Each structure stands twice: as structure tokens, then as C-alpha cells.
Amino acid sequence: MVYGALEAGGTKMICAICKENGEILEQVSIPTSSPDETMPRVIDFFKDKGIAALGVACFGPIDLDKSSETYGYITSTPKVKWQNYPILPVIEKALSVPAGFDTDVNGSLLGEVSFGSGRGLENAVYITIGTGIGGGVLSNGKLLHGMLHPELGHMILVPHEKDHFQGICPFHKNCFEGMASGPAMEARYGKKADSLSGIPLVWEIEAYYIGQALCNIILTLSPERIILGGGVMHQMQLFPLIRKQVKEQLNGYIKTKELADLDNYIVPASLNDNQGVLGCLQLAINARKGK
Numbered sequence: 437m438v439y440g441a442l443e444a445g446g447t448k449m450i451c452a453i454c455k456e457n458g459e460i461l462e463q464v465s466i467p468t469s470s471p472d473e474t475m476p477r478v479i480d481f482f483k484d485k486g487i488a489a490l491g492v493a494c495f496g497p498i499d500l501d502k503s504s505e506t507y508g509y510i511t512s513t514p515k516v517k518w519q520n521y522p523i524l525p526v527i528e529k530a531l532s533v534p535a536g537f538d539t540d541v542n543g544s545l546l547g548e549v550s551f552g553s554g555r556g557l558e559n560a561v562y563i564t565i566g567t568g569i570g571g572g573v574l575s576n577g578k579l580l581h582g583m584l585h586p587e588l589g590h591m592i593l594v595p596h597e598k599d600h601f602q603g604i605c606p607f608h609k610n611c612f613e614g615m616a617s618g619p620a621m622e623a624r625y626g627k628k629a630d631s632l633s634g635i636p637l638v639w640e641i642e643a644y645y646i647g648q649a650l651c652n653i654i655l656t657l658s659p660e661r662i663i664l665g666g667g668v669m670h671q672m673q674l675f676p677l678i679r680k681q682v683k684e685q686l687n688g689y690i691k692t693k694e695l696a697d698l699d700n701y702i703v704p705a706s707l708n709d710n711q712g713v714l715g716c717l718q719l720a721i722n723a724r725k726g727k
């Protein structure tokens with residue numbers, strides 16, 4: 437039996453066919469240009485592959501409320517062509533299989549707790565730091581949706597004393613994404629983030645923001661582990677700096693066995709950038725079981 441996995445990102449749609457054990461049999465990437473161009477190609481890929489179910493993890497904001505008339509829609513995204521687009525209904529109608537739906541970051545988190553280093557955890561957070569910043573939350577064994585879904589990337593942060601950058605978020609300026617995403621780094625320094633590896637202050641400031649966001653997350657959501665993915669986190673030098681910031685900023689207020697072992701508490705994504713696809717696989721498996 438095979439399952440379909442659709443990781444619907446703001447720049448590309450990754451479509452894959454997977455086995456239940458996490459083996460990826462086939463995968464393609466289709467640019468996220470406009471629904472008219474992109475979706476027929478996505479549907480074509482999955483058609484005639486005999487998938488038992490499909491899992492879709494999608495960029496947002498999206499409507500996750502199953503009782504809503506716009507369940508499965510992309511809602512108020514800044515990507516104008518995709519605003520109010522019924523991505524899930526369109527693909528369900530075309531493929532006629534059970535389909536699971538969640539945010540892109542909840543998808544990556546589900547991949548990590550189903551197939552990666554987070555296996556068995558009931559409370560965990562996954563954060564991606566790339567073109568944007570987003571976070572998925574597993575709370576008491578369930579992916580957290582709440583009123584809409586968490587938007588951890590837009591928490592407001594206190595600026596670093598040596599950083600005079602205003603921030604690039606069009607809604608909040610100096611939120612987490614506005615200060616620490618790849619494009620924020622590029623706007624602050626006038627260079628791509630991956631060309632700044634040799635400048636210590638750049639990473640001290642970056643780790644200060646990520647550390648501050650993680651402290652807020654630890655204090656509000658109490659995760660058992662925090663997993664960090666996305667392009668910017670390919671800078672492995674950030675990990676020890678972030679752990680140091682978290683220790684300093686928490687200032688001994690919380691004492692748990694997890695926080696006593698920060699090397700195993702704040703960790704990189706473990707699935708070679710396949711966490712999103714494997715999370716979609718798990719969404720598909722759950723959808724087939726009616727979960």
C-alpha cells in the first residue's frame with residue numbers, strides 16, 4: 437500500500453509517494469506559481485499512483501476547522517494568487533481518497549515525532565527558520581490548532597543592544613520572522629545569510645533572537661524538546677550559541693531534567709529535510725484510519 441504526501445510550501449510543492457514505513461519511493465518538486473499552473477501538475481503526479489490516502493501540509497494561514505465552510509482553504513496569505521484558495525477540496529475532489537490536512541510546520545513536527553528523533557514525545561515544538569519563520573506544536577500528544585493555529589514566527593522580540601535593524605515584517609516589523617528569518621538577515625547585512633558564516637557578531641545576534649523566542653516557547657508551551665529546521669539552521673554553529681542564550685535568558689527560573697541537558701533539548705531536525713514529507717505521510721496514514 438502506498439500513500440501520497442504533499443508538502444505545499446510557498447515556493448515549491450513537494451509531491452511524494454511513500455510506504456507506511458517511511459520509505460520515499462518517488463518525489464518531485466513543482467514551483468508554487470499560481471493555482472491554475474501548479475495544481476493540475478500536482479494532481480497529475482498523484483493520479484493513477486494508487487495511493488490509499490493523501491496528507492497535505494500547507495503554508496498558511498489556513499483553515500483547519502473541520503466544521504467551517506472554508507475548511508482546507510488557504511486563507512489570508514500574502515501570496516495574492518493563493519488567497520482563499522480551496523487547496524484541500526480541489527485535490528480531494530480530483531483524487532477521491534481520504535486526506536489529512538495541517539500546517540506545514542505541524543507537518544514537519546509530525547514527521548519528527550513519527551519517524552525522527554522525536555519519536556514517542558507527547559509535547560514538542562518544531563521551528564523552521566528559512567524564508568519565513570513558523571512553528572508547529574504538539575501538546576499532550578495532539579497537534580495544536582486552537583482558534584486558528586499557532587503563529588510562533590510572529591511573536592514580538594526585544595531588540596539586541598547592538599542591533600539597530602528595524603525588522604522586515606510588514607505586520608509587526610520586529611517580530612521573530614522580521615528580525616531572524618533568512619530575508620531579515622539579508623536585509624540587515626546586504627548579503628545572503630549563507631555568506632555570513634565567518635562573522636561572529638552576526639550569529640551572536642541571530643542566536644540572541646532565536647534564544648529569546650525559545651525562552652518564550654518554553655515558558656508558554658512547556659515542550660519536552662525543541663527541534664529546529666529550515667535553511668538558516670544549516671549553520672550548525674548556531675546550536676551551541678542558542679543553547680547558551682536560552683540558559684542565560686531563562687536565568688535558572690525553571691529546573692527540569694530536560695533543561696539540564698540542553699544538547700538533547702534543542703536539537704536539529706533529524707530527517708535530512710524529509711521531515712515535511714514524512715509528516716504528510718503520517719497525516720495520510722491517520723486520514724485513512726479516520727483519525
Ligand code: ADP
Nearest residue numbers: 447566567568618619629630666667668670671
Ligand atoms: P523555505 O523557507 O523557503 O522553505 P529554506 O528553509 O531553505 O526554504 O530557507 C531559505 C532561507 O534560508 C533563505 O533566506 C536563505 O538565505 C537561508 N539559507 C539557506 N541556506 C542557508 C545556510 N546554509 N546558511 C544560512 N542561511 C541559509
Ligand code: ZN
Nearest residue numbers: 590605608611
Ligand atoms: Zn510579524
